[in-house]
Amino acid sequence: MEGTDDDTRARGRGVFIVRNARSGTAVIRSDPAATFAERLPEAVVHELAEDEVFDDVVAKAMESDAPPAVLGVYGGDGSVSRMAGLARRYDRPLLAMPGGTFNHFVRALGLTDVVTAIDAFAADTTVAVGVVEARADDDEPLTVLNVVSVGAYPELIEQRERRSSLGKWLGGVAATWTALRRTEPLTVVLDGRRARVWSVFVSAGRNDPDRVATMQRQEADASELDVRIHHARGSRVRALAALSFGKKTSAVLRAVRLFPRDADVERRVVRELDLRVTPAPGHPSVFVHDGELVERAPEGFRLRCVVVPDALRVYAPS
Template identity: 70%
Template sequence: MPSSSELPAFADGRGVFIVRNAASGTAVVRADPAATFSARLPEATIHELAPDEDLAEVIAGAMRSEEPPAVLGVYGGDGSVSRMAALAREHGRPLLVMPGGTFNHFARSAGLDDVDTAIDALQSGTTIEVSAIEARADDGEPILALNAVSVGTYPELIDERDRRRASLGKWLGGIVAAWRTLRTAESLTIVRDGRRARVWSVFVGIGRNDPQRVATMQRETLVEPTLDVRIHHARGSRVRAMASLAFGRRTAAVLRAVRLMPPRSDVERLVVAEFAMTVRLEEGHPSVFVHDGELEEQAPAGFTLRCVAIPRAVEVFAAPSGTTRR
């Protein structure tokens, strides 16, 4: 992969292939970026990802063309960004991230608040080699994650939301899913280093996260190849289990002030290079895990999940402030 000093300034977008996932960010009102693309990157190739298209096949086709792209870009949410990051790594290309999802955790960590900021980073050639998680369930294929991998209450919430999304939409489906999960969520058993534990959730984040939160979705460093693990032991109520999923700093502060967040004694923190656990499930409990908001279904009886921190996993265009901590 070329170093930062060797990357050209793609002032007009020549050599840039951007995939736009129109399905991302449907839970928020967001301006259409088409006019910005036309004005600032007129020579870029913009591909609108159809619902039945496979992103890997789209990129493979672009790389087989007579003029394969020098930069791979994506406009979408965290799931789309992580999938494109894996492909950028596979094809040895730098990644252009354009926030187009609901939360945009990774883009915000990289200092990319909007499309214009991302294009500024592209045109200035400001890049950074970011660390990532490589997650593998049992003997499955490895999955690259740029934010976090999780089991427990959060994957159950995503599973419930996805079941209702077709009929209710993402926003309303999420509200209904949160209410149902609040009433029905059950703790699960994990086995780690030969020890059993009942937990509400386990979050495996990449890079150190805010020590005050359970949900490690907003990394504080892009470079450090460290896993920040939070194990929320099942000593409190479902209400606290749901409150622990608060992603925003302000929301978490409010919930903590009214004593809805779990106490520190309920949350075990590990800072490690590798982490493994076996998830054992009772009948009726969904056998799933989540990586950057994407749901992965597993064998009904449970599974073993292994996570490894990968240094310099992919080169990403980033705002200067995002090269350390935004």
């Protein structure tokens, strides 16, 4: 924090942390409250209530007599993505701490736990992070840290959320079973060319060339979009097999010939993308960014993505 001494920094004065306790309910995770109290005793920690949204909570803090100099978040990828957008809006560095199920973004920066993130803050080490700005139709652009996706994965998430009363694991199993029976290709128009596809993934920065579902970013300094388009030339089983993002799982699926063929996956590296998306009749008009589901008009939508290098400062090990 500019204009503060090391002791003030070490105690966390001027840090505002939003904690989303609803993140990471699928894993057993220790409560970070004691760590916050010990390492950042002067930080303000706000527990996000069920009826609260990040924008309102942070806006209130920024309008106070002592607006925070650092915005922090404890939660999953969706929570970190929202706070990253607010950190950009208010021109503040981001203190991101893993509190979700996967934590794709923070893991890519070497932030394996809360202590590592606080150590980076105490040492005042930041990295410049590139992001994706995704705009659906004429909405305000969203800050995306990992990936934007249309097709099979968003539909799977939509089915899982319908079954949220079953819990994340059972809801996921039921959603997958439904997807195996009823997932249909959607129609996209890109560069004036129409295609039927199972999925499109647009990730921040270059990603693993062997994957279709690029869920986790691979680098901090994202200056390009890595696009994967899975054309609908195979079965529903291949469409869902493409959603595996673990190397071991992908290797097994390749070995039993369930993974999509290389010829069916189009790969592009670009700085911006303009996509028109039309779902199959009776299927949801949705997209997902950093695990967050966004619903659009039933007839489809226009999705524009552009990469923004060095858009955000994040405390991380050097």
